[in-house]
Amino acid sequence: xxxxxxxxxxxxxxxxxxxxxxxxxxxPCVRSIIMAFYRWSGISGQAEFIGFNNFVxxxxxxxxxxxxxxxxxxxxxxxxxxxxxxLLFAFSITKMKFKEKGFYRVVFFFPNVLSLVVISILFxxxxxxxxxxxxxxxxxxxxxxxxxxxxxxxxxxxxxxxITMVWQxxxxxxxxxxxxxxxxxxxxxEAAIIDxxxxxxxxxxxxxxxxxxxxxVTIIFNILGVxxxxxxxxxxxxxxxxxxxxxxxxxxxxxxxxxxxxxxYAMCVGILVLVISLLLxxxxxxxxxxxxxxx
Amino acid sequence: xxxxxxxxxxxxxxxxRIILVINTIVVIFPLIWTILTSFKTSTEFYENPWxxxxxxxxxxxxxxxxxxxxxxxxFNSIFVTVLGLLICITMSIGSAYVLTRYEFKFRxxxxxxxxxxxxLPPILGIVPLFMILQQMNLYDxxxxxxxxxxxxxxxxxxxxxxxxxxxxxxxxxxAAIVDGCSYYGIxxxxxxxxxxxxxxxxxxxxxxxxxxxxGYSLTYIASESKRTLPIGLIxxxxxxxxxxxxxxxxxxxxxxxxxxxxxxxxxxxRITSGLTIGGLKG
Numbered sequence: 001x002x003x004x005x006x007x008x009x010x011x012x013x014x015x016x017x018x019x020x021x022x023x024x025x026x027x028p029c030v031r032s033i034i035m036a037f038y039r040w041s042g043i044s045g046q047a048e049f050i051g052f053n054n055f056v057x058x059x060x061x062x063x064x065x066x067x068x069x070x071x072x073x074x075x076x077x078x079x080x081x082x083x084x085x086x087l088l089f090a091f092s093i094t095k096m097k098f099k100e101k102g103f104y105r106v107v108f109f110f111p112n113v114l115s116l117v118v119i120s121i122l123f124x125x126x127x128x129x130x131x132x133x134x135x136x137x138x139x140x141x142x143x144x145x146x147x148x149x150x151x152x153x154x155x156x157x158x159x160x161x162x163i164t165m166v167w168q169x170x171x172x173x174x175x176x177x178x179x180x181x182x183x184x185x186x187x188x189x190e191a192a193i194i195d196x197x198x199x200x201x202x203x204x205x206x207x208x209x210x211x212x213x214x215x216x217v218t219i220i221f222n223i224l225g226v227x228x229x230x231x232x233x234x235x236x237x238x239x240x241x242x243x244x245x246x247x248x249x250x251x252x253x254x255x256x257x258x259x260x261x262x263x264x265y266a267m268c269v270g271i272l273v274l275v276i277s278l279l280l281x282x283x284x285x286x287x288x289x290x291x292x293x294x295x
Numbered sequence: 296x297x298x299x300x301x302x303x304x305x306x307x308x309x310x311x312r313i314i315l316v317i318n319t320i321v322v323i324f325p326l327i328w329t330i331l332t333s334f335k336t337s338t339e340f341y342e343n344p345w346x347x348x349x350x351x352x353x354x355x356x357x358x359x360x361x362x363x364x365x366x367x368x369x370f371n372s373i374f375v376t377v378l379g380l381l382i383c384i385t386m387s388i389g390s391a392y393v394l395t396r397y398e399f400k401f402r403x404x405x406x407x408x409x410x411x412x413x414x415l416p417p418i419l420g421i422v423p424l425f426m427i428l429q430q431m432n433l434y435d436x437x438x439x440x441x442x443x444x445x446x447x448x449x450x451x452x453x454x455x456x457x458x459x460x461x462x463x464x465x466x467x468x469x470a471a472i473v474d475g476c477s478y479y480g481i482x483x484x485x486x487x488x489x490x491x492x493x494x495x496x497x498x499x500x501x502x503x504x505x506x507x508x509x510g511y512s513l514t515y516i517a518s519e520s521k522r523t524l525p526i527g528l529i530x531x532x533x534x535x536x537x538x539x540x541x542x543x544x545x546x547x548x549x550x551x552x553x554x555x556x557x558x559x560x561x562x563x564x565r566i567t568s569g570l571t572i573g574g575l576k577g
Contacts, residue, residue, distance in 0.1 A: 005477075005478065006397075006478065007399070009393075009478040009479065010393050010397055010399050012389070013389030013390055013392065013393040013482075014389070014390050014393050014394065014399075014405060016386060017386045017387065017389070017390040017449060017453075018390070018405055018408075020386070020442075020445075020446045020449070021408075021409070021412065021446055021447075021449045021450070022408075023427065023446070024424060024427070024442065024443055024446035024447055025412055025415075025420065025446055025447045025449065025450070026408055026411075026412060026415075027420075027423070027427075028419075028420030028421075028422075028423035028424040028427060029415050029419045029420040029423075031420070031423035032419050032420055032422060032423050035422070035423065089315065089318070092311040092314075092315070093315070096308055096311060096312075098312070098315075103319075104315055104319070105567060106563050106567075107319050107322055107323060108318065108319075108322060109563070109566075109567055110322060110326075110559065111322060113503050113555045113558075113559045113566070114507070114552060114555060115506070115507030115509070115524075115525050115551060115552075115555070116507065116509055116525075117507070117509050117525035117526075117528055117529060117551070118507075118525070118528070118548055118551050118552055121528065121529075121532055121544070121548060122325055122329060122548065123325075125332075125541075126325060131340070131341070131344055131541075132344065133324075133325075133328060133344050133345070136343065136344050136345065140345075167321070167322070171322070172570070175567045175570055176570055179568075179570070199307070224414065224416075227416065228416050228417060228418065231418050231510060232509045232510065236509075236529065250416070250418045253418065254418070254421070257421075257422045258514065263422055266422060267422060267423075270418070270419050270422070273416050273418065273419055274415070274416060274419050277414065277415075277416045278414065281414050
C-alpha cells in the first residue's frame, strides 16, 4: 500500500514534467536530426527521403564553411577576451579592497540582465557611421582616420560583434570569480608577501590555481553561451552581412528554413551546429581537466 | 625602501582604479545615451550625438506606446512571462525534489536527459518545434509561447533546484515521516519553504530569460498583436528605418529595459549571490 502511494507520488512529480520536456525540448532536437535526411520544403510540402544528399550539398556549400569559420573566430576571440578581462577585474577588485567594490559589482554585472535585442539595437547605433557615438568619439579625440562603417565593413564586422558580446558577458564572470576569490584564504597571500611575491606572482601561483575549477567550468559555459547567443546578435545586427562576412551557422540555418523554405537542408546545417556544440563541450572539458587544488 | 614600495603600490592602485572607472563609463554610458536620446526630437537626433536633448518631451514615448503598439507588446510580454514562470516553477519543484531524493526506475535516464538538455543548442529544435506547435494548434498563440518557455527551461531549472534540494539535510524528511506526514505534505510544507531562496533565485533568472527572449517569439508568433516586447522592438526598428524617425525606437528601448532595470535594482544582491548558489556548485 505504502509503495503504491509512493510510486503514485513519484510519477505525479516526475512524469508530466518529463513528458512536456520530451515533446518541447528533447524530441524536436532528435527530430531535427531525422529531418536532415529528407528533402522537405515548406509546411504543406511532402517530405521525401533523400539519404545523405543534404550532407553532400552541405560539404560543397562554400557558405557553410565561411559561416563555420566565422563561428570559430567568435569562439576563439570572445571567451579569451571575456575571461581575461573578468579575471583582471575580479582580481584587482578583490585584492585592492576598494571601498567602491560593491559599486563595480553592481554596475559591471548590469549588461547581463539586458535583453540581447536591446543590446543589439543599442550597439547598432553605437557603431552607426554618422549617428553613432563610437565614430564621433574617435573624431573628438582626433582619430578621424580610424572611423569607419563598423558593421558594414567586412574587416571590422566580426570584431564589432565580438566586442558587443564581451561587453555583455564580462560582468557575469567577474562576479563569479570575485565570489570564488573571496574564498581563497588570506594567509596564503600573507605568506607570499613575506616571500616577496609580486601581485602577478600571487595571481599566477595562488589565486589562479585555487579558483581553477570555477574558471574551467565558466570557460565551457562561455563557449556554449557564445555559440548559442550569437544567433540573436548576428540576426539582428547584421543578418550575416556584409556579403556573408559575419554569417554564422545558426543564422544560415534559420535563413535556409524560414526564408528559403529548405527545411531539410536547414536541419542538416543544424546537425553541424549540434556536432560543434557537443564537440566544444567535450574539448573544453578535456583541455581544461586538471587536478583541483584543495585548500 | 619601504616607502618606495608603498608609492609603487598606491600607483598601481590608482592605475587599476582608472581602468575600472573607464570600464564603468563603457558600461553605463551607452545606457545613459539611450535614455537621453529617447527624449530627442528627430532634428536633434541628427545633430551631434553628444548633445543633450533640448527638453524632456515625452512625444517619443507617446509615439512608441500609441502608434507602435509598445503598450500591447508590453502586455503580451507580461502574460507570456508570468504564465511561463508559473508553469515552469510549479512543474519543476516536484521533479527536482523527487529526482534528488527518491530511488526509482528510470531515474538516472531522466537525469541524464535533462543533463544532455543543458547542452543542446536551443536553435537546433526550432524548426521541428515549429511543426509540433502547428499540429497542436499552439502556433501563434501566447499560451503556446509560454509553454515553450516553461518546458524548454526545465533542464536548467531542475538542475539548479536539485542542487539546492540535495543540500538540505535528510533529517527534516525523516522527522516528518515519523510525525505521519504524507509525501505531498513533506514536499509542499517542508521542502518548498526550505528551498525558497533557490526558488526565488531561479524565478528571477527565468524572469530575465523569458522577458528578454528572442528566437522563439520571433519564430512562433506571427500576428502583430501577439508579439512580445523584444520582437515588437525589432519591428519598430524596421518601421523607423523607413520613416527615419528614430526617437520612438529609443523610447521603445527604454520601455523594454525599464522592468529589468527595476528588477535588477531591487534584487541585485539576490541575483549576484544567486549565481554562486546555483550556477556552479551543482
